[in-house]
Amino acid sequence: MPPDDSYTSPPHTSQPPRPASGITRAADLYRALGVPARAADALAPQDCAEFPLKAPRAWVARIRPGDAADPLLRQVLPVAAESAQTPGFGADAVGDLAAGAGNGILHKYRHRVLLMVTGACAIHCRYCFRRHFPYRGHTLAGRLDAAVDYIAARPDIDEVILSGGDPLTLANRKLFDLCERLEAVAHVARIRIHTRLPVADPARINAEWLAWSRRRPKPYLMVLHINHPAELDCDAGRAVAAMRHWTLLNQAVLLKGVNDDADTLVRLSRRCFEVGVLPYYLHLLDRVRGAAHFEVDEAAARRLMREVAARLPGYLVPKLARETAGAAAKDLIAY
Numbered sequence: 116m117p118p119d120d121s122y123t124s125p126p127h128t129s130q131p132p133r134p135a136s137g138i139t140r141a142a143d144l145y146r147a148l149g150v151p152a153r154a155a156d157a158l159a160p161q162d163c164a165e166f167p168l169k170a171p172r173a174w175v176a177r178i179r180p181g182d183a184a185d186p187l188l189r190q191v192l193p194v195a196a197e198s199a200q201t202p203g204f205g206a207d208a209v210g211d212l213a214a215g216a217g218n219g220i221l222h223k224y225r226h227r228v229l230l231m232v233t234g235a236c237a238i239h240c241r242y243c244f245r246r247h248f249p250y251r252g253h254t255l256a257g258r259l260d261a262a263v264d265y266i267a268a269r270p271d272i273d274e275v276i277l278s279g280g281d282p283l284t285l286a287n288r289k290l291f292d293l294c295e296r297l298e299a300v301a302h303v304a305r306i307r308i309h310t311r312l313p314v315a316d317p318a319r320i321n322a323e324w325l326a327w328s329r330r331r332p333k334p335y336l337m338v339l340h341i342n343h344p345a346e347l348d349c350d351a352g353r354a355v356a357a358m359r360h361w362t363l364l365n366q367a368v369l370l371k372g373v374n375d376d377a378d379t380l381v382r383l384s385r386r387c388f389e390v391g392v393l394p395y396y397l398h399l400l401d402r403v404r405g406a407a408h409f410e411v412d413e414a415a416a417r418r419l420m421r422e423v424a425a426r427l428p429g430y431l432v433p434k435l436a437r438e439t440a441g442a443a444a445k446d447l448i449a450y
């Protein structure tokens with residue numbers, strides 16, 4: 116993904132720019148995990164230039180050294196299977212390019228709009244449905260006024276979703292400004308932030324962010340992205356729990372070799388609840404090029420959901436969903 120305006124800030128900001136604190140080369144990741152070079156070669160013959168490795172140190176610290184099957188490692192490590200061409204797996208899996216008005220806004224569904232605040236993320240998830248997305252020219256960067264005008268001119272929009280990329284890669288001051296402008300639109304009743312950062316890099320939930328988040332005049336929701344209970348270690352759990360004054364939801368992606376077993380999904384829901392998060396969606400993989408090896412087929416997903424639903428209270432069972440280009444809402448899958 117292009118660097119965009121990640122972790123940078125205007126000169127007046129109260130928060131200093133964050134250093135690039137993550138690992139961005141496979142060799143460094145292997146070294147950090149003590150993987151021998153030969154075993155490493157078999158996994159990833161080369162760094163992936165198109166969608167490079169990116170993993171914050173806090174994330175890497177949760178990977179079990181020496182375990183090639185570690186679910187957190189699998190989510191960030193480029194592997195040879197990514198270069199496989201699989202029919203049906205394309206560059207724009209969910210029709211975002213068609214839905215975009217070209218102004219950083221995705222207005223696919225009624226009453227809510229999604230703002231592509233930035234193309235940057237703190238972590239690069241190998242299965243990401245936007246791994247090929249041409250963010251440059253499609254984000255909100257430089258078009259904030261136009262986006263606010265678009266929303267202000269449409270009274271039926273009652274919810275604004277900040278997404279990306281990851282909105283929390285923005286410096287606090289920038290994000291505060293954006294949110295405060297949206298709050299000022301009378302018909303905007305709720306603001307939602309889709310982010311993986313509290314889990315990927317818990318230190319991002321800093322004191323300034325927390326203080327601001329407690330003072331909001333309108334309801335906010337934070338929709339996290341957590342796929343495996345091991346992502347919510349003590350630090351991440353604390354960062355998430357510190358946001359309990361907002362409505363906290365989780366969307367996960369069903370990923371082969373990461374969370375495609377009922378035990379893991381049950382533990383994920385329970386662990387989320389411990390830190391104040393309710394499950395929202397469990398997404399079937401979007402069929403994006405390079406991610407085919409993560410796919411769990413629909414029949415297997417339904418079987419899993421039946422077992423999960425049999426073991427959890429209803430409020431801890433996520434909705435099994437699939438994104439269908441052109442549909443009026445996420446497609447919910449019965450099981």
Ligand SMILES: *Cc1c(COP(=O)(O)O)cnc(C)c1O
Nearest residue numbers: 221222223224227228229276445
């Ligand atoms: C997923 C999505 C939303 C939000 O859908 P909900 O079902 O309300 O979570 C909104 N806009 C776009 C473009 C989306 O992809």
Ligand code: SF4
Nearest residue numbers: 236239240243280311
């Ligand atoms: S954090 Fe979200 S947008 Fe960023 S790479 Fe991961 S799945 Fe994609």
